[in-house]
Amino acid sequence: MRYPFLGWTGQTIGVTAPSSGLPEALHPLLEEATLRLRDRQMAVEIGQTVWAQEKAQSASAETRADELNHMLRNPEIDAIIPPFGGERAIDVLPYLDFAQLPEKWILGYSDISTLLFAITVKSGIATAHGPSFLEMRSEEWDETTTAWRRVLATPTGGTVTQWTSTSYQTKWNHAERPARYMYHVDAETQWKALDQTRSEATGRLLGGCLETIRHLAGTPYGDVRKFWQTQIDEEPILWYFEASEASATDIHRSLMQMVLAGWFDQASGILFGRTAAGQTVEDYTLLDVYETLSEKTGVPIFYDLDIGHQPPQLTLVNGALATIRIQGKDSRLDMTFR
Template sequence: MNYPVFKEGATIGVTAPSSGVPSELHDLVKLSCSRMQSRGFGVVCGETVWTQEKAKSSPAQVRANEFNTMMNNDAIDMIIPPWGGELLIEILEYIEFEQLPSKWILGYSDVSALLLAVTLKTGLATAHGTNLVDLRGEYSDETTAMWQAILSTKTGESVLQHSSPKYQKEWTHADPSPCIYHLTEPTYWKTVSGAKTNIQGRLLGGCIDIIRHLVGTPFGDVRHFQKHFIHEDPIVWYLENCELPTTDLRRSLVQMKLAGWFEHCSGILFGRSSANRPVEGYTVEDVYQELAAELQIPIVYDIDCGHVPPQITLINGAYAEIEVDDGKGTVKQVFKP
């Protein structure tokens, strides 16, 4: 595994490999950039950030070219897209994977397809966490704010994160918060077994709505990654559901299982979700219980990951030890080569 080096005063490249930002929301990006500059970062925005048409910032080749250019620009130290979207998968065939230098890419939602593809194909660690627009607050909550400490971890070192004290149940845009999120509900991490749980292995994952579409493609070769980049270490999957009802979630998990993605898997972490709509009484807890029984592995759910903020920063490829007991959780990540 190759872990990028985070630099103090890093210059952030902002590009939109999925959705750009419509003109009426440009102020969100400008405020985000201003906040980052006030914290000592440089910021370079690409042209794709400022456009949005037909569910994408620009044509696939344009998006890919801007991403490739920023990754290979020595004046840019890391990439943080403004947010996710819907059609990032269109650019994967145009990404110059064999030429990607060692730089952090941070994001989630639709961006998780890019993160997972980069790590699986190249062994370059990528960061699943906050997006740029959600860093526009006067300050960040303690969970979100850890992104910088996580990315500052050096190869061979470790970093510890804790479950959040509270999470956000719903967005209240009419009542802006100085830290963006309205954290009102007590966080409680759960286990299928109901008992204290410890899971260890290499982290891989993202938004299941998105990364499931990498199954069977050249960008989703988990076996090759396991053999060539992580010395056959077990994998801990972290998955979060943005929009899927329980039956679609179940279908997606079965597809991943049949494709071999859960071979040599030591556990699965599921993020909180406002989706997970039951179908004819079939609940998400049923999905988790069935999967745990089939795979004979521990499953933890309602963790701080995904579209119900805040979220911890999870590094694709890092070795992690996850402990959950009585609703509280810790994630220790070791930047193991």
């Protein structure tokens, strides 16, 4: 594995939209996030794709890829953080030269994880699943969100720890801004183990948004066995997933497809982010899905973690060696960049 590095001072963040851009009504949010990063001594360079959105994409696949490639190769840009996710990041993958990608952090989630997953699996370059650019528009950052800076500033060989948040946001409300933070936290966080006797697991992190990365199975961008053999020295994989909208049965089908594709053959455990998705179908619940997956794979299952669309969320590094420990309010995730 190869790990990028983002120092603490004088850094420039590139903002490009490899999936969705912003309609005009959301432009003020981008401008606000830009000011917040500048307040924290970071420069920001915004690409043209960010300002537009049509037909569920910011621009054509070629245009999106060109701007992303430009920012990746520009030595004056130190990391790339898209504004948010979207629907069509998969279109960009054929236009990337994975053998020539520079070591530079890309941070994001939702549909951006399609890009992150493919880059790590194809190139062995670590990528970061965590807050999007628009989620940095708060005057103050909670401890969980703030961790993205510690994570991206961890050198190769170093270890970084993140802990469970205290509380989280169950739904978005852009019309009102809380006094200190941008999130409307309204529920208590509790990381959970499906089997209380199996509260710890270690492996190489890999995963993303279930509804988008599932489409990489069976493609050159989802060759997990090759990644396991050539990039992580056949060490076990600690999977993580978050779901945005899928029902319980849709999540079930996606996970069973991954089982059949062999994605979990080398798994040491599977982490799931809390979600408002996973709606019960007839009497088949999201918890039933986790229990079915446990029976199929035999590995420990952890759920309701700080991952995904109910922030705040951890910054998880694809390819990093990680250990998850479920221990109540002291639950933690340790990542080592080796």
